[in-house]
Amino acid sequence: MRSSxxxxxxxxxxAESTLECVRFRGSIRPGEETPVVGEVVLLVGRIDLYAxxxxxxxxxxxxxxxxxxxxxxxxxxxLKQRLQAEGLFDAARKRPIPVAPEGIALVTSKSGxxxxxxxxxxxxxxxxxxxxxxxxxxQGATAPAEIVDGIQRANKLAKDEHRAGRSDAPxxxxxxxxxxxxxxxxxxxxxxxxxxxxASELPVLSAVGHESDITLADLVADDRAGTPSIGAARLAxxxxxxxxxxxxxxxxxxxxxxxxxxxxxxxFESERRALVAAGPxxxxxxxxxxxxxxxxxxxxxxxxxxxxxLEGVQQAGILLGALSPLAVLSRGxxxxxxxxxxxxxxxxxxxxxxxxxxxxxDGEIGAQVTKSGKGGRDGGKAS
Numbered sequence: 001m002r003s004s005x006x007x008x009x010x011x012x013x014x015a016e017s018t019l020e021c022v023r024f025r026g027s028i029r030p031g032e033e034t035p036v037v038g039e040v041v042l043l044v045g046r047i048d049l050y051a052x053x054x055x056x057x058x059x060x061x062x063x064x065x066x067x068x069x070x071x072x073x074x075x076x077x078x079l080k081q082r083l084q085a086e087g088l089f090d091a092a093r094k095r096p097i098p099v100a101p102e103g104i105a106l107v108t109s110k111s112g113x114x115x116x117x118x119x120x121x122x123x124x125x126x127x128x129x130x131x132x133x134x135x136x137x138x139q140g141a142t143a144p145a146e147i148v149d150g151i152q153r154a155n156k157l158a159k160d161e162h163r164a165g166r167s168d169a170p171x172x173x174x175x176x177x178x179x180x181x182x183x184x185x186x187x188x189x190x191x192x193x194x195x196x197x198x199a200s201e202l203p204v205l206s207a208v209g210h211e212s213d214i215t216l217a218d219l220v221a222d223d224r225a226g227t228p229s230i231g232a233a234r235l236a237x238x239x240x241x242x243x244x245x246x247x248x249x250x251x252x253x254x255x256x257x258x259x260x261x262x263x264x265x266x267x268f269e270s271e272r273r274a275l276v277a278a279g280p281x282x283x284x285x286x287x288x289x290x291x292x293x294x295x296x297x298x299x300x301x302x303x304x305x306x307x308x309x310l311e312g313v314q315q316a317g318i319l320l321g322a323l324s325p326l327a328v329l330s331r332g333x334x335x336x337x338x339x340x341x342x343x344x345x346x347x348x349x350x351x352x353x354x355x356x357x358x359x360x361x362d363g364e365i366g367a368q369v370t371k372s373g374k375g376g377r378d379g380g381k382a383s
Contacts, residue, residue: 021045023060035063079191080216088198094222095203098171100237103130103161105154105170105202107147108228110135114176118232125236127328130168132157138177143187148196151175155201172235173202175217176228179210188217197221207231249316253309257302264298330361347372 021043045060087093104122108114110133122129134157136150137143154173161169175197177188187193188208194216197204203222208215211226218224225231271287329335336344337357344350350369358365 020050020055021058021060023063076189076216079189079194080219083191083194083216083220088194089219093198097203097205097223097234100126101129101171101235102168103132103158103166103170104235105132105134105158105173106176107134107136107150107154107173108176109138112138112178114178114228117227117229118174118176121229121232122236125233127333129235132170137187139180139184139187144190144192147175147187147193151193151196151200151204158202170202173200173204174207174228174231174235175204175221176207176231177209178228179213185209185213185215188215193217194220205231205234249309249312253305256305260298260301260305264294267294329359332361335359347374 023045042063043058043060044062045058047056048059049055050057083089106115106118108118115133119131122131132154134150134154136146138147151173154170158170175188177185185208188206197206197217197220205223205225206215206218206221207225207228207230208217209227211230223234225234268291271290274287325335335358336350337359338344338349339355339357342349344356350356351372352369354369354372356367356369358367
């Protein structure tokens with residue numbers, strides 16, 4: 001840098017050219033630090049022709065350092081403040097994410113690792129779920145418009161399939177992308193994408209980047225998952241909770257019956273003491289009538305609670321049966337076990353010559369592997 005009476009000169013060099021930049025003293029803010037030789041800065045200004053030397057030069061009006069809040073950060077902060085003022089981040093407008101939905105719309109790129117990660121989780125945790133891939137670019141200049149189109153297509157597909165009577169129509173959108181730099185994730189902080197998320201009729205679960213990455217899409221979406229795999233696991237059923245449900249319902253029914261019996265016994269004892277103290281036959285008759293009414297009420301209440309508990313146990317049994325691996329086997333799937341009884345999940349666990357046991361819906365088959373290798377294909381169905 002060199003100075004003259006009215007302005008400062010900053011010379012920028014790159015691999016191809018040398019551009020002289022001029023900054024007039026009047027544009028320097030009070031207390032602003034002067035750049036030193038070798039420092040990397042971002043200049044904002046205009047290009048002008050310096051006639052005495054017949055060379056172009058840049059008239060700089062402002063300097064930004066990478067360590068501070070640059071123009072992009074300021075624009076994002078301004079967008080964040082504007083959307084927050086509109087209420088797009090408010091918890092009151094957000095909808096709950098469905099528990100164990102039968103249909104899931106995955107809005108992401110088909111060429112990335114996200115699709116394989118989500119399929120891997122759902123195959124294990126929710127084999128009954130239907131996964132619909134809505135392909136879109138997730139970075140680059142066209143990504144914001146494509147993501148908006150993907151969200152809208154997912155909503156249209158869900159609406160059409162719901163009208164057609166499909167029970168496994170998408171009930172939630174999993175908006176996902178793998179990790180990357182802030183530039184890679186920039187599409188998920190663009191205003192058009194944020195407004196498309198807010199306008200979505202389906203709930204949106206944002207699973208963009210790693211757990212430490214926060215985009216504005218995470219703030220607008222109905223909920224956020226740290227990674228795509230965590231998002232897929234969030235949409236899978238909690239099998240342990242389903243298994244515990246019948247026992248919990250039985251315990252609640254028992255507790256309700258015990259409370260009713262305790263109250264009836266207390267009422268009976270109170271009446272008995274009153275009769276002993278008073279003694280007239282009319283009071284005894286009235287007490288007997290009240291006792292009979294109490295017994296009828298108790299009987300109806302017990303029957304009602306037991307009936308509700310039985311219905312809950314039956315519903316839990318139906319749900320547990322639907323989620324049971326045996327139910328999956330009965331639909332034509334098979335489960336392969338090694339000779340030690342462990343589950344074979346990859347062809348690498350069963351090289352040629354391995355003795356395996358194939359469990360079917362109505363029995364099992366003993367077999368020996370003659371060929372083992374990578375194969376199969378990813379589809380729209382997590383199975």
